[in-house]
Amino acid sequence: xxxxxxxxxxxxxxxxxxxxxxxxxxxxxxxxxxxxxxxxxxxxxxxxxxxxxxxxxxxxxxxxxxxxxxxxxxxxxxxxxxxxxxxxxxxxxxxxxxxxxxxxxxxxxxxxxxxxxxxxxxxxxxxxxxxxxxxxxxxxxxxxxxxxxxxxxxxxxxxxxxxxxxxxxxxxxxxxxxxxxxxxxxxxxxxxxxxxxxxxxxxxxxxxxxxxxxxxxxxxxxxxxxxxxxxxxxxxxxxxxxxxxxxxxxxxxxxxxxxxxxxxxxxxxxxxxxxxxxxxxxxxxxxxxxxxxxxxxxxxxxxxxxxxxxxxxxxxxxxxxxxxxxxxxxxxxxxxxxxxxxxxxxxxxxxxxxxxxxxxxxxxxxxxxxxxxxxxxxxxxxxxxxxxxxxxxxxxxxxxxxxxxxxxxxxxxxxxxxxxxxxxxxxxxxxxxxxxxxxxxxxxxxxxxxxxxxxxxxxxxxxxxxxxxxxxxxxxxxxxxxxxxxxxxxxxxxxxxxxxxxxxxxxxxxxxxxxxxxxxxxxxxxxxxxxxxxxxxxxxxxxxxxxxxxxxxxxxxxxxxxxxxxxxxxxxxxxxxxxxxxxxxxxxxxxxxxxxxxxxxxxxxxxxxxxxxxxxxxxxxxxxxxxxxxxxxxxxxxxxxxxxxxxxxxxxx
Numbered sequence: 001x002x003x004x005x006x007x008x009x010x011x012x013x014x015x016x017x018x019x020x021x022x023x024x025x026x027x028x029x030x031x032x033x034x035x036x037x038x039x040x041x042x043x044x045x046x047x048x049x050x051x052x053x054x055x056x057x058x059x060x061x062x063x064x065x066x067x068x069x070x071x072x073x074x075x076x077x078x079x080x081x082x083x084x085x086x087x088x089x090x091x092x093x094x095x096x097x098x099x100x101x102x103x104x105x106x107x108x109x110x111x112x113x114x115x116x117x118x119x120x121x122x123x124x125x126x127x128x129x130x131x132x133x134x135x136x137x138x139x140x141x142x143x144x145x146x147x148x149x150x151x152x153x154x155x156x157x158x159x160x161x162x163x164x165x166x167x168x169x170x171x172x173x174x175x176x177x178x179x180x181x182x183x184x185x186x187x188x189x190x191x192x193x194x195x196x197x198x199x200x201x202x203x204x205x206x207x208x209x210x211x212x213x214x215x216x217x218x219x220x221x222x223x224x225x226x227x228x229x230x231x232x233x234x235x236x237x238x239x240x241x242x243x244x245x246x247x248x249x250x251x252x253x254x255x256x257x258x259x260x261x262x263x264x265x266x267x268x269x270x271x272x273x274x275x276x277x278x279x280x281x282x283x284x285x286x287x288x289x290x291x292x293x294x295x296x297x298x299x300x301x302x303x304x305x306x307x308x309x310x311x312x313x314x315x316x317x318x319x320x321x322x323x324x325x326x327x328x329x330x331x332x333x334x335x336x337x338x339x340x341x342x343x344x345x346x347x348x349x350x351x352x353x354x355x356x357x358x359x360x361x362x363x364x365x366x367x368x369x370x371x372x373x374x375x376x377x378x379x380x381x382x383x384x385x386x387x388x389x390x391x392x393x394x395x396x397x398x399x400x401x402x403x404x405x406x407x408x409x410x411x412x413x414x415x416x417x418x419x420x421x422x423x424x425x426x427x428x429x430x431x432x433x434x435x436x437x438x439x440x441x442x443x444x445x446x447x448x449x450x451x452x453x454x455x456x457x458x459x460x461x462x463x464x465x466x467x468x469x470x471x472x473x474x475x476x477x478x479x480x481x482x483x484x485x486x487x488x489x490x491x492x493x494x495x496x497x498x499x500x501x502x503x504x505x506x507x508x509x510x511x512x513x514x515x516x517x518x519x520x521x522x523x524x525x526x527x528x529x530x531x532x533x534x535x536x537x538x539x540x541x542x543x544x545x546x547x548x549x550x551x552x553x554x555x556x557x558x559x560x561x562x563x564x565x566x567x568x569x570x571x572x573x574x575x576x577x578x579x580x581x582x583x584x585x586x587x588x589x590x591x592x593x594x595x596x597x598x599x600x601x602x603x604x605x606x607x608x609x610x611x612x613x614x615x616x617x618x619x620x621x622x623x624x625x626x627x628x629x630x631x632x633x634x635x636x637x638x639x640x641x642x643x644x645x646x647x648x649x650x651x652x653x
Contacts, residue, residue: 181604468554482544
């Protein structure tokens with residue numbers, strides 16, 4: 001009997017373990033299969049692709065002569081092929097677009113071109129998006145993000161929504177750096193220095209002092225209403241201490257984006273008690289407590305709990321709510337979002353998607369235009385950096401620069417609020433103008449200082465590429481610049497890298513005032529005669545010439561100094577176009593390249609860190625989802641919010 005019981009127990013244990021054994025065998029088999037596929041892929045490179053590249057590419061892209069500052073040879077080691085697949089995807093894109101090999105070089109045959117593209121398209125990839133890179137899985141992992149500080153704009157918006165008054169604090173706080181994918185939300189750049197502490201403390205003291213001034217009432221109606229809202233939780237309490245505690249709990253739970261437990265409440269209330277013991281009255285002690293809350297790391301930082309063990313963990317509901325609010329509003333979660341976090345429903349994909357759509361419809365989503373779009377399009381310095389020459393363009397001033405920038409903001413936000421196609425960012429028959437910008441564009445109608453939607457039917461404008469902000473920011477002070485404009489289109493719209501020019505090539509701006517349309521084209525043609533210039537300028541210049549009908553401050557023109565504008569272009573792919581309308585059709589023909597780049601930028605902005613190959617899975621899946629639903633804008637945000645890297649973090653000890 002005893003032997004039988006032992007046998008039965010052993011059988012039960014084996015049976016319970018059997019499913020796990022099956023899974024383990026499957027995983028090992030899958031890993032073996034993946035390893036075999038990777039080895040076969042590397043073998044195809046060695047046998048088919050490498051000889052072709054050596055013959056037709058390395059003369060221009062080697063360590064000895066790296067045209068466009070691109071040394072292809074260093075990426076050709078078999079053991080690094082998968083690790084550097086993003087480089088090979090960029091190479092394939094240039095080949096697919098007919099840009100490489102360049103004109104004048106030995107072309108790829110149809111079979112060679114097909115083999116190259118097939119090899120890249122069949123690269124082994126991680127199909128499971130539910131993973132994050134770690135130090136163990138990737139030596140070059142750059143995905144760890146510290147508990148970052150709020151940017152100065154996020155702090156400003158958070159105070160606005162927490163207190164109910166716009167104090168305009170961003171202009172008084174130190175500037176934030178940028179990193180990662182080019183955004184100020186990158187955690188590694190959001191350090192805290194002594195000057196930061198000083199300025200944030202001064203801002204908190206100013207806010208508390210405005211709400212609870214000594215021996216006086218607030219100085220405005222907005223401040224009076226904000227004071228009433230702040231003190232409301234303490235009304236009808238049995239004592240001043242009880243009132244202070246209720247006020248603190250309401251303020252701190254909203255500021256810290258979570259519930260406050262008993263021990264924490266008691267520690268914070270000691271701040272109030274100490275002030276009273278020093279002789280402060282109730283309001284003075286409250287003022288001290290409010291100031292402390294507004295400079296607390298729990299408010300000033302994006303705090304996400306770090307457990308004792310290293311590894312990947314899921315965010316809590318409140319942490320996820322904070323990430324979503326910062327992404328869409330650059331601010332705090334509102335009560336509705338906090339409720340979804342508190343009951344746990346926000347962790348359900350359907351609820352999270354619904355909250356995204358609700359939040360995009362809220363006026364606070366303007367932050368997507370103010371913070372994401374302006375940084376993505378590199379328009380932050382408009383009017384404050386390189387400015388149009390005052391004598392040649394006296395119309396340009398601070399008000400016009402602000403109107404130009406606001407058009408971009410209103411337009412981008414409308415695409416998300418209206419759930420329009422992301423392709424309308426490239427071409428649209430509508431935009432937003434106020435009186436100043438309408439006059440600049442020559443639009444008929446009655447306008448005032450407010451921005452309103454207008455039709456562009458019959459106009460050569462439409463989409464981001466023909467907006468005055470872009471056209472002005474990509475011009476020199478005295479004239480337009482096809483090089484700057486073409487480079488901007490490649491980098492900001494299509495996601496291509498444009499290397500700097502060789503050091504010994506003089507800028508055309510040396511003759512800035514003398515160059516008109518014909519001589520400018522002639523000089524750029526001469527520029528492209530140099531082999532080390534032609535590689536890039538053959539791609540850049542034609543795109544820029546497609547926008548030559550717009551002058552250096554974005555006004556429409558048909559001639560320059562009496563010389564008729566030639567806005568035609570021919571791309572290395574052989575595609576030809578004439579003017580901005582046909583140029584936009586070229587860009588639309590590369591819609592997936594544009595949308596993939598936009599996804600990458602939005603994901604980098606949302607995660608606050610440089611992206612790595614583990615994130616490519618999210619980019620690919622998001623692109624597929626957008627294709628299925630006509631590139632609906634809200635879906636871009638939804639897919640990021642429900643993605644694994646957005647809802648998880650890697651804890652490094």
